[in-house]
Amino acid sequence: MFEARGLMVFYENMLALNNVSVACGADQIIGVFGANSAGKSTLMYTLSGIMLDIQKKEEMAGGERITMRGEIIYNGRDMMRLKPSERAKAGIVLCPERRRIFPESTVLENLMIGAYLADSRRTAQTLEYVFTIFAPLKRLSKRLGGFLSGGEQQMLAIGRALMAQPKQLLLDEPLLGLSPVVQYLLVKSIKEIRDQRNTAIIVSEQYARPVMPIIDYGYILENGASVVAGTNRELMDNPDVRSAYFGS
Amino acid sequence: MEIVIYGIINSITLTLMALGFSLVYGVSRLPNFAHGALYVLTGYLAWLLLNRVGLYYPLAIIGALALTGIIGAAMYYFVLVRIRGMPISEIIASYAIGLAILEGLRWGGLKGGTFTLPPFIEGSTQLFGVSVDYQRLIVVAAGLLLIGGLWLFVSKTKLGLALKGIAQDERAALTLGIDSDRMAVVSMALGSVLAGIAALVLFPLGSIVVEAGYQVLIMAVAVCIVGGLGSWNGAILASFLIGFAQILTVSFIATHFQVVVALVAIVVTLISRPSGLFGRQKELEERV
Numbered sequence: 001m002f003e004a005r006g007l008m009v010f011y012e013n014m015l016a017l018n019n020v021s022v023a024c025g026a027d028q029i030i031g032v033f034g035a036n037s038a039g040k041s042t043l044m045y046t047l048s049g050i051m052l053d054i055q056k057k058e059e060m061a062g063g064e065r066i067t068m069r070g071e072i073i074y075n076g077r078d079m080m081r082l083k084p085s086e087r088a089k090a091g092i093v094l095c096p097e098r099r100r101i102f103p104e105s106t107v108l109e110n111l112m113i114g115a116y117l118a119d120s121r122r123t124a125q126t127l128e129y130v131f132t133i134f135a136p137l138k139r140l141s142k143r144l145g146g147f148l149s150g151g152e153q154q155m156l157a158i159g160r161a162l163m164a165q166p167k168q169l170l171l172d173e174p175l176l177g178l179s180p181v182v183q184y185l186l187v188k189s190i191k192e193i194r195d196q197r198n199t200a201i202i203v204s205e206q207y208a209r210p211v212m213p214i215i216d217y218g219y220i221l222e223n224g225a226s227v228v229a230g231t232n233r234e235l236m237d238n239p240d241v242r243s244a245y246f247g248s
Numbered sequence: 249m250e251i252v253i254y255g256i257i258n259s260i261t262l263t264l265m266a267l268g269f270s271l272v273y274g275v276s277r278l279p280n281f282a283h284g285a286l287y288v289l290t291g292y293l294a295w296l297l298l299n300r301v302g303l304y305y306p307l308a309i310i311g312a313l314a315l316t317g318i319i320g321a322a323m324y325y326f327v328l329v330r331i332r333g334m335p336i337s338e339i340i341a342s343y344a345i346g347l348a349i350l351e352g353l354r355w356g357g358l359k360g361g362t363f364t365l366p367p368f369i370e371g372s373t374q375l376f377g378v379s380v381d382y383q384r385l386i387v388v389a390a391g392l393l394l395i396g397g398l399w400l401f402v403s404k405t406k407l408g409l410a411l412k413g414i415a416q417d418e419r420a421a422l423t424l425g426i427d428s429d430r431m432a433v434v435s436m437a438l439g440s441v442l443a444g445i446a447a448l449v450l451f452p453l454g455s456i457v458v459e460a461g462y463q464v465l466i467m468a469v470a471v472c473i474v475g476g477l478g479s480w481n482g483a484i485l486a487s488f489l490i491g492f493a494q495i496l497t498v499s500f501i502a503t504h505f506q507v508v509v510a511l512v513a514i515v516v517t518l519i520s521r522p523s524g525l526f527g528r529q530k531e532l533e534e535r536v
Contacts, residue, residue: 105416
């Protein structure tokens with residue numbers, strides 16, 4: 001059980017997350033939807049601990065002062081003050097927005113860097129799994145990450161995150177800028193990952209429609225606050241959500 | 249023929265001087281301006297261990313390298329970690345440490361040609377009709393071994409791959425459980441050891457002098473700027489460009505223009521191609 005309660009994040013005086021609570025059970029897929037700047041990435045960075053690093057860097061450079069409040073509990077353990085590397089060790093792995101592939105490493109090397117936390121037996125086993133669900137990567141394994149198409153990069157980013165042996169995977173806008181066909185394939189793989197790897201997943205997206213069928217529960221963020229929450233059926237039946245996110 | 253052979257030797261010498269600097273910058277975006285000081289310090293430590301402590305030469309070398317690695321790691325751990333992300337402060341602080349080490353050594357009596365390390369193997373040989381002493385061949389061998397070893401390290405070992413990851417995209421590496429501060433300590437230690445190895449194979453060719461520290465720093469910076477900061481391939485290519493340019497200058501113009509070559513190379517690169525030969529700016533933009 002992964003749970004965040006009452007998360008508040010301030011950039012100086014601007015409220016980026018306003019009292020957001022999110023919960024994800026051990027076998028669930030949770031959706032977080034919202035427009036640009038609604039706070040999706042801030043939420044993902046806060047959950048994965050990257051926000052602590054951003055906070056430190058801003059402080060060093062004399063930039064924005066970032067303040068965080070609230071609590072993040074994972075299997076009964078308080079995560080709020082843990083560094084991102086410690087959270088990754090605990091099983092919380094973020095697949096960041098815009099993929100952030102290592103452009104000068106080959107596909108295989110990207111995956112091997114992802115396996116930093118895994119022992120050699122798990123590495124071999126996960127590598128085989130990644131090449132099964134994302135078959136194109138096997139063919140491209142010698143190509144540089146920077147020379148992949150958007151869809152291939154996204155497969156690589158998710159594969160790389162899998163190599164870190166996540167128990168709670170955070171996917172930040174995995175469908176951004178991809179064609180509907182690729183989006184459909186990725187959504188299918190995300191469900192497979194949950195079913196076959198016993199991995200809980202929180203996925204954020206700007207457009208709810210492609211992801212909606214596979215989620216167990218969803219939250220809708222607006223201006224940093226969670227305004228609607230519910231199961232996918234409830235969300236799809238909600239008239240406000242329908243008009244804002246499904247265009248009907 | 250002489251130009252070719254001495255050009256290669258000089259180029260590999262430059263590669264050796266620059267590898268450590270390039271590695272640290274590539275991994276942690278930290279311009280380590282104490283690089284030259286660490287270079288001289290290793291030479292001096294080896295001399296101390298050899299002549300004052302009376303260790304066996306190979307042991308003295310290992311001891312000096314280990315000490316330099318620890319000093320480099322400590323530099324990061326105690327000083328540089330506090331000013332991460334502020335490039336100007338990083339330069340000032342690391343240069344200050346370097347200056348303190350170098351001038352401290354000078355004040356402590358390190359001057360003149362009295363401090364020398366013995367060559368690993370005495371004597372010289374003929375190579376295509378050019379006489380080359382064994383120590384210079386060892387320099388070439390050490391350079392090639394280091395380049396090969398480093399390549400193996402960053403592409404086959406977990407630690408090396410993690411260093412490579414953090415050098416390319418720190419935030420992505422953080423999400424995978426790689427700790428940036430720990431990697432920075434590792435890279436500083438490794439970079440210092442590389443500076444030390446360069447010192448130990450190069451000092452037997454002359455004597456241990458404080459000025460070498462400043463010269464090595466200039467050369468390392470020149471090579472890295474021409475090759476593109478943070479790019480390892482670029483650094484090697486740039487070493488060969490500058491290395492041959494220097495040897496040609498020496499044979500056709502005059503010996504004392506050697507350093508000028510490096511400085512001119514910096515200026516020309518900054519004017520014509522500011523990110524260097526293999527600079528990473530705008531080369532591989534992400535595709536959305």
